[in-house]
Each structure stands twice: as structure tokens, then as C-alpha cells.
Amino acid sequence: DAKTTQPPSMDCAEGRAANLPCNHSTISGNEYVYWYRQIHSQGPQYIIHGLKNNETNEMASLIITEDRKSSTLILPHATLRDTAVYYCIVRVARSRAGNMLTFGGGTRLMVKP
Amino acid sequence: EPEVTQTPSHQVTQMGQEVILRCVPISNHLYFYWYRQILGQKVEFLVSFYNNEISEKSEIFDDQFSVERPDGSNFTLKIRSTKLEDSAMYFCASTPGLDQSLEAFFGQGTRLTVV
Numbered sequence: 001d002a003k004t005t006q007p008p009s010m011d012c013a014e015g016r017a018a019n020l021p022c023n024h025s026t027i028s029g030n031e032y033v034y035w036y037r038q039i040h041s042q043g044p045q046y047i048i049h050g051l052k053n054n055e056t057n058e059m060a061s062l063i064i065t066e067d068r069k070s071s072t073l074i075l076p077h078a079t080l081r082d083t084a085v086y087y088c089i090v091r092v093a094r095s096r097a098g099n100m101l102t103f104g105g106g107t108r109l110m111v112k113p
Numbered sequence: 114e115p116e117v118t119q120t121p122s123h124q125v126t127q128m129g130q131e132v133i134l135r136c137v138p139i140s141n142h143l144y145f146y147w148y149r150q151i152l153g154q155k156v157e158f159l160v161s162f163y164n165n166e167i168s169e170k171s172e173i174f175d176d177q178f179s180v181e182r183p184d185g186s187n188f189t190l191k192i193r194s195t196k197l198e199d200s201a202m203y204f205c206a207s208t209p210g211l212d213q214s215l216e217a218f219f220g221q222g223t224r225l226t227v228v
Binding site (some may be wrong): 034038041042043044045046049099100101102103104105 | 117144146148150155156157158161164169171202204206208216217218219220221222
């Protein structure tokens with residue numbers, strides 16, 4: 001699996017967009033970028049994933065660079081409840097052999113009033 | 114919205130005792146997982162389970178651990194003889210099928226404290 005690099009922490013003002021970067025320069029062609037978050041020791045929560053096109057859902061947007069070596073998760077209007085650790089995970093999807101998720105240290109996002 | 118439920122939310126046990134952590138995955142999901150998180154550390158994969166057998170396990174998942182799906186709804190993790198270092202949050206997760214195999218739904222966890 002491709003290794004990912006994320007900043008350990010970020011701050012964001014409430015109501016502003018939170019842009020969380022992730023570097024995955026060794027990503028291969030069949031690997032997807034997944035984002036999860038963990039709010040204060042609760043179970044991780046799936047946010048979004050993508051292969052090469054930008055994706056958007058009700059929670060967030062995912063922007064993947066054309067060379068796929070990095071991506072950015074965007075929370076368009078961050079709220080205090082978005083304070084969490086955000087994990088960027090790169091994996092081959094649809095693999096019978098291994099569907100496990102490997103969590104790194106993630107980015108601790110603090111949304112401030 | 115469907116959810117993965119775990120019981121108990123907190124379990125305290127004496128070192129050397131057996132514990133069983135219980136999970137009810139989402140009803141039409143096919144893949145089931147256990148993860149753990151020692152306080153202040155990363156979330157770590159333990160085991161995945163599909164079609165009534167273990168499909169993958171990590172080095173952490175040694176002989177003291179076992180998993181079972183005793184009926185159509187429950188998925189359990191048994192730790193045979195607990196050690197102090199087994200103290201952690203244990204998370205159960207499930208995924209719908211192969212095409213969505215990495216969009217996991219996690220439970221809220223069981224906090225295991227070994228004393």
C-alpha cells in the first residue's frame with residue numbers, strides 16, 4: 001500500500017473551509033484514496049473516497065491532483081463538531097485478499113469558535 | 114440509519130480472565146472486522162472475517178484471540194487470558210460487500226480495562 005503523509009495538526013475557524021492535505025507520492029494506478037475521521041475515541045467514520053476524479057458528498061469534497069500524488073479533503077463550512085483526527089488511507093479496493101484499513105497518525109483538526 | 118452496535122461499552126476484567134466482546138454488524142453486510150486502539154496510539158487492525166472464516170489477521174491476533182459468528186447477527190471477539198497490555202478500545206466494523214469493501218461502518222467501541 002502507498003504510504004501517506006499528513007500534517008499532525010491543523011486549526012480552522014468555525015464556518016470557514018477546512019482543507020486537509022495528504023501526500024501519497026507512491027500511489028499506484030489501482031489504489032484509491034480514502035478519508036476517515038475519528039471524533040474523540042469514537043469509532044472511525046468513513047467520509048469519502050476517490051480514484052482520480054474529484055468527488056463530493058454531503059460531508060466533504062475530495063480533490064485529487066492530476067498526477068494523483070496528493071489530495072485534499074475539504075470540509076466547506078467547518079463546525080465545532082468537525083473537530084477530529086482525519087485519516088488519509090490509500091488502498092486497492094475490491095481486494096479479496098485484504099480489506100483491512102491501515103490507520104496512520106492522521107491530522108488532528110481543531111475547529112475554533 | 115443502520116449502525117454497528119457493540120456491547121458492553123466498558124468492560125473491566127482481572128488479568129488472566131477470559132473476556133468476550135460482542136458486536137452486531139449491519140444486517141446485510143458480509144465482511145466483519147475487529148480493530149483496537151491503545152490509549153493515545155493508532156487504530157490497529159486485528160482480524161477480518163468473511164464467509165464464516167478468518168480472511169486476514171495481523172500479528173497482534175495471536176492464539177489468545179478468537180472470533181466467532183455464533184448466529185446470524187452477532188460477531189464476537191474472545192480474549193482467552195487477558196494481559197494488562199490488552200487494555201484498549203476495541204472497535205468492530207462491517208462492510209457491505211467486495212465493491213464497497215473499504216467503506217467500513219464502525220461501532221462505538223468497547224473500552225477494555227485489564228487490572
